[in-house]
Amino acid sequence: MTSPFRKARGRIAAGVAGTLVAALALAGCSSSSSPNTSATPDAVKITANTAAPSGDIDSVTWAVYAEPLSLDYAYAFDYPDNQVLANVCESLLRLNPDWTLSPSLATSFEHPKPNVWVYNLRQGVKFHDGTPMTAADVVASMKRHMDPAVGSSWADVYKFVTSITQTGPSQVTVTESQPDSQFNLMMGSAPGVVESAAYLKKAGKNYGNSTGLVDCTGPYKIDSWTSGQSIQLSRDDAYWDKDLMAKNKTFKFVFLQDATARVNALKSGAVDGSFMVPTEAISQLQNTSAGNLYFGLNTAVNSLIISNLKGALGDLKVRQAIMAALDRQGMTKAATGGVGQVSNALTTESVWSGASAETTKRAFADLKTYPLNLDKAKQLVKEAGAEGKTVTIATAPIGNDFNIVSQGTAAALQSIGMKAKIVTVTPAQYSALFSDPTARKGIDLFYTNWYLSSPDPLEMYAILQTGQFSNYADWSDPTYDKIVNQAIKTQDPEARAVLSAQAQKITNEQLPWLPLAAGPMTMFLGKKITGASPSVAFLYYPWAATIGKR
Structure with missing residues (x-):
């Protein structure tokens, strides 16, 4: 449903200086008021499904950027957890x-x-x-x-x-x-x-961990989980859905946290495939003979989550100033490998499936665009009395986009008369920001790639109601709450979408989170395999079962 974008741990030490220089440039040294929008690059072709397999294959090895924290469905709240769980457990x-x-x-x-x-x-x-x-x-x-x-x-x-x-x-x-x-x-x-x-009952407290595992109904069963290394699945020949019987006998997930190591493994054929390839390696993987890089449907938006409204960010003018100071177009190009586009909303059009085309179009067309304008940003900061105030940004050595966003945001704050403090934590501590209030103490902003788990934008806007678990800064707007409550009770998808569009417009104007960009899902398939869809549905659909011999 929701998650930090916990990409693989990269070689951070070697890249900090270059990233900082790029981020300073991205913050913008101009007071231009040009629109801060971009279109999906022509080179990005969205693929619904890859070619059907020519037959079964004995085994597949798949790279994951991190080890799952748990395979207990009650806690499966992140990309590594759910991409494994989707193949062994099923929903109603x-x-x-x-x-x-x-x-x-x-x-x-x-x-x-x-x-x-x-x-x-x-x-x-x-x-x-x-x-x-x-x-x-x-x-x-x-x-x-x-x-x-x-x-x-x-x-x-x-x-x-x-x-x-x-x-x-x-x-x-x-x-x-x-x-x-x-x-x-x-x-x-x-x-x-x-x-x-x-x-x-049998597994008790060990349910879903490397000792207790799970016992569900999916096309695969778990053979083993070697902590820190891999999870091995095998085909369940008694699986009920013959149309989704696995086309491979064994499927092995290997945990490759280092981004460079993961890319090298894909290029060498040491692993057969991976979702969410490091954005800095997109051009490499588009031009290798080892396989093919695909772009697919996504429901995630990159945003800066505001986790403290009691400090400088409690003033809307400061939040507006940050949006005006960020060169989101340049930041998006650098952080997504050139395949993303600036977003002014916290949802993607892909989740508005119950809405008419006109309602969906209006839901995005009616939004403020926040063009780059440093003069305006400085004026807003001055009006808010926020000059010299400090904003603390949490980041982690997880991926190139984390560096670009945190450094770029810090540079933008400094360029408009404010101060920025970057706090670097471990990937595990970063994940805790999303579930543990004590982990967020002293943190004003942190980065996310927030995906939705249902075909309805209201899933996103319901979490920002007063008092909800993921409303991390306790933002509250009575008008917003009333609209969302009405939408929750509305059964007709089109009527509900109209209300969701109103909620989307309020968040676009009030900025409880700061939207940055959206981009396609990425998937690499080695030259031996085919059959998987590059859609973000890999979080819940038994995608591994579709992979067979190319």
Whole structure:
């Protein structure tokens, strides 16, 4: 659903000086008022699916930029976790590469009352240990998100749920305290995962870690998890969906945190593929004979999260000044390898699937553009009385884009009469910023690549309501809350999209987060394999099963 963009740890020490020089240039030395927008480069061709395999292949080795923190679906909140979990565990619904929902462990659902969802379960499905999936397993799996002792990262999805009950041999009914248009849309991602109730009890506190593993219903089962090195999967020959039977016998995820090492492994053929290639290596991977680089559908926006509104950033004029001081076009080009485009919204058009073309167009066309204008930015800072005040930016040695954004933002602040302090933390500490309030103490800004997990922009705007878990700075706007509450209760997708557009416009003007850029998902496939889609749906769709012999 949401995540820091925890890319591989790069060779930071060797690149800091050059990055700083580039960032200072990106901050802008001009008071130009030219529009700060860009178009997706012509060289970026979005691919829906790669060519179908010519046959099965014995094994595939896949590079991941970091080891999963957990394979417990209640905590799977990041790219490494979910790209593994998507292949071994399944949800009630399936989120497809084109970002549509279709039946999965539930063959259908009913919506008899505005606050009631009924799921009719697929029969004949077995967990990897051979035991049948039952309605009791579904109830137990869903209820974990509501258990304070579990502390699910997805608890907000269940915030209106009052009961989850078995209402038939293969039926589960969810009742809510009010209508919630978002609940069913999230059943294609981690909140809808089904695990064996018996296995949850057996594994206990070790569930989802390298010792306890998982026992779900996907096309693969986990053979082993060697901490710090790899996770090995094998095909489940008893898998229920014959159309998605894995086209490879074994699939191995290897953890390559160093960006250079990961790129070299792809170019040499030591690994067969990877998602989210280092942006600084895009040109290399486009011009190698070792395989092909693809660009696919994405739902993520690069933003600066404001985590403290009690300091200088509590004044809207200061937030507006930062937006006017950032050369977002130059920053985007440098940080995304030339494949991104400036964004003035916190969502991408790809998630507005329930909206008409006109509503979607208006939702983005009506936004403030924040062109580069240092003179205006300096004036705003002066009006706010913020000259000389310090903004603390958290960063980590994770990827080139982290350096560019943090250094560029610091330089922009300095160019308009403010001070900037960059605090560098470990990748693990950076991840904690998204879940632990104590980790954010003293931090004003930090960078994210925030993806959505459902085909609806309201998922993004609901998290910025007053008091929500991911509203890190406790931003509050009564008008905004009222609009979002109304949208949550609105079942018609088009009517809901109109309300979401109003929420999007408010965040664009009030800037609780500072949007920077959006770009396509990247995927590299070595010359031996084909079949996978480069869509960000790899977080929830069993994509590894589609890979076979080229």
